[in-house]
Amino acid sequence: MHNTADLNPMIERALLLGAETPKTKRPEAKALLEELEELVANLGIGVVGKEIAKARDPNPALLFGKGKVQEILDLAVKLKADSIIFDEPLSPAQQRNWDREAGGKLLIIDRQEIILDIFNSRAATKEASLQVELARLEYELPRMKRAWTHLDRQRGGGAVQRDAGETQLEMDQRMIRGRISKLKKELVEVVRHRDTQRKRRMKVPLPSAAIVGYTNAGKSSLLNLLSDADVMAEDKLFATLDPTTRRMDLPSGQTLLLTDTVGFIRRLPHRLVEAFKATLEEAIVSTFLIHLIDASSPDAEAHYATTMKVLTELNAEKKDILVVFNKIDMVSDPTRLAILKSEYPDCLFVSVKSGEGIEDLLTRCEKKLESFARPMVLLIPHERYDVINRLHEAGAISSKEITDEGVLIKGNIPNRLVEGVEEYHTKAIAYQ
Template sequence: MTQKTRTIILHPRLRENDYSLREPEDYLSEATRLAEAIGLKAVHEEVVRITAPRPSTLLGQGRVDDIREMLSSTLEDVELAIIDSDLTPVQHRNLEKEWQVKVLDRTALILEIFGARAKTKEGTLQVELAHLTYQRSRLVRSWTHLERQRGGSGFLGGPGERQIESDRRILADKIVKLRKQLEDVRRTRNLQRRKRKRAPHPVAALVGYTNAGKSTLFNRLTDASVMAQDQLFATLDPTMRVVHLPSAIEVIFSDTVGFISNLPTQLVAAFRATLEEVLEADIILHVRDTAHKESDAQKVDVLSVLKELGIDEDYNRPVLEVWNKSDLLDPEERNLQRAIAHARHDDADGTIENPWVVMVSAMTGAGIDQLYDEIDRILTMDHVVFSALVGHEQGAAIAWLHSHGEVLETAQEKNHQLLTVRLSQKSAGQFEKLFSIQLEQDAVASFSETA
């Protein structure tokens, strides 16, 4: 697929959906950006209002005829039509027959983008499984990627018709094979998680709507160089980096795939092995584009996907909203948003429904120090102050306390150091087991730290 692929984009608007948080033109604009993300050139964009969906073509016959006339006259060089809605196999087939161009619905378009973006073996497997699961229900034409080892560009062209039974057998065999491979990936990830749990490093998972600035923020927090572009779904493959926080504890930041409204269920299922990193995280950073006019609607969409993963009102891990892109606001709006963020933060309890809030700009670095401090505060809320009497010759134990806790005070004695250190109960247990040194809880210091 090249940038020369000329495309029309239609957003069907059902009358009963008028209560949506978004305007139909906003959905259309997002669909256009999705198309641009894989090099398509939109030459016509339109909101098509329909009273009720037709089982045969979704759109009313009059609109189908109008678009066919447009495609055969003023836009005769168009090769592709994108319908920003889900199509049934029958609707898909009939529209292609009526218009004599290839047709992609919203799910197919997003799958196409994911196929183009996935780089790692795991990401490729997940996209391929999503492609095949989607195609199994329709088989309206032969798909190019059945001949390939990786997903991507699977809907735009094919080698010719196959017998449908042969197609179904090929799909079923490939799906079984891919699910087995992804189960191996899941087992590997579970082993990696167990290893991380044995280490005292908490995990902070970045989630958010696509293009909210997660990868830019990830790069800012970790000095990494993850691909970060002003483009929908610029990042698909998960990335992790370790960072030292001001308290000296280390945290693993995890960048994840962006969410979007009406994210295809095939993708949620296929990427579950990756998204389970969010479930296992010690803290969720929900990155929001505070300068986007649809920021509240995007939040609803993100929470909807998180709920599908099992993160709902019963989720008991802390959640921090990061209001990003403050640099795109004018000074007056920025000050207003900052005041709102402070007020919400003070009234919050850190749950998925009432998260703490910090306002930043990943691009300029504004507010990043405050974000570090807030993550530090949240991750050390349950830490306790201990006293440790460590011999001078036990340098490894002293170094361990400095790298895994916050050393508040050091007193030199004849043959020992007396360290006052703030640790989690988990880290304290690990220290005692590793070095056979008893820690004493400092009741006065602990009280003063938490008061």
């Protein structure tokens, strides 16, 4: 495997290669290739050309036929490219075969490898670093023979040296398998720690919402706006890898825990979905989801489908989901916006940047919590401050007034607490 993070100074001129297949039609292949260009730009790699090649019957050895392979290699030479980056995922055997066809003169990389390197550069916490390293090693293990083929070629390929190489290869594979096993055990501890934190929160169960969506949809910006947080919100792919949870108060006074999650992307390597399950668990256990979509993207519908596909892999697709189209201020064509609104009539359309539609979003969030809590007015005796403290801990109090008869409280009382305060509700009605 080529580590593009290490090879960045060497990779200066990349030819991006997409594939038009029976499953991937040309318009989709073009959109994916443009997305790959953005991914590559995140690693500081220059692009000298983009090409979509037809693969009517994908060749298991090289993806394309021999003639097309030679055309692509000739184009790379003409453009003075030092690498070919495939949008299609390449199997270890296909990468080795392309290496052989290129005669070692070009680096052969695929989309998965680029995404892994971006994730690696964004990992800021121990948890994210463990998850990325696990995904990288699982990607690298079946490709190690390819790396040793390069070493054999450099040595001259003598029989004794090849035997030595094979022995070293086996040792390296064993070492990587050991590291993978260790990482999985460490991640089990991370999950256990996260469960402990969650159980601590659940002692005072508050409703929660996880913001999910395609990368760069504005999830961190929404979290910052709603909770006055200062989470990094940059206009780049995968700016957020670690879940961030903040507490916010809805207009009614109801408290909501809001979590930002890692962004999804088309053709996200499955091993990353697996590796990031600990992170994405916040989406699974939340009261409801806010699915944020970039309305200004021409591929908004595809982004919606991609996120739903990943949520399905996480068994979270049946959760209560509030779909929100963001960046409506950046949609230049009014017809485009009208089409989206007609296709998604039950969805919200907002601009986190301008604030348009945010009040409607907050109202819808409160409506989502109706099954979680009941609006009530309570008159609690002065000697029962233990009840008042319990309501405070649950974020259930929106207003409070001291009276001679007791403390008059208005709030959204979690269903689990309703039975215990029902008598005070009756007294409040009598008081009013």
